[in-house]
Amino acid sequence: MxxxxxxxxxxxxxxxxxxxxxxxxxxxxxxxxxxxxxxxxxxxxxxxxxPILSNDGSFTDLVMAGVSKQKPPIKNKKPFYQQAAFHYLLAAAATILLTLTGAFQSLATYADSLENPQKIQAKKPSVTEGVIDKTFAWMDSLENKEVNKK
Known part of the structure; x- marks a missing residue:
């Protein structure tokens, strides 16, 4: 320095x-x-x-009056994506989206299975497997009807 x-x-x-x-x-x-x-x-x-101040009290009053008349400095306005309200809205939207898609329910089920492994249930077939099984059962019933007609 x-x-x-x-x-x-x-x-x-x-x-x-x-x-x-x-x-x-x-x-x-x-x-x-x-x-x-x-x-x-x-x-x-x-x-x-x-310079000599003739009246110290009036000088102080003049200075304080001048200070109070000054405008506060202009703050730089932040872009919308740097404001707290934007972040709160973004968090709320993500929460609603995750709630509606069932992500929290899946997470709760997964956490429950980790806490209580003895509660693990038999694996439920997926919707696709159920549709395929019903389709094959329907086709088998059609085959049986054809065989019975002959």
Whole structure:
């Protein structure tokens, strides 16, 4: 970190530097205690040339009135997909979708089978297997009818 000398701070106090350097000095004061001490010494040494406040109370009132008139800084508006409401709606939509598709029911059944392995029931045939079995039974009954007719 670059430190500024006492003479540089004296130039700052006397307002003998350009605006860009002034901003650099001010931001440096926030981070550097050593330079803050030099700045305070420069202000003390140059105190006689600084303006004198005739009425401290009215000055404070003027400053506070000026501060209250300032507009608050404009906040950068986040895109809709970075806002909390969007995330809540997305979570609600996913929950509804999973509920309607039966994913939670399947998950509950699976968890129950893990907790109680003795409750494992005989495997139920799938719907497709049931349709195929009924189709073959129907075809067998047709064959039997043909055989009986002859």
């Amino acid at each position: 670059k430190h500024y000398s006492y003479d540089e701070w004296m130039q700052y106090v006397k307002n003998e530097i350009n605006e860009k350097d002034r901003e650099t000095y001010e931001s440096h004061l926030y981070a550097c205690d050593q330079c803050l001490d030099d700045y305070l010494l420069a202000v003390s040494a140059n105190e006689s040339s600084l």
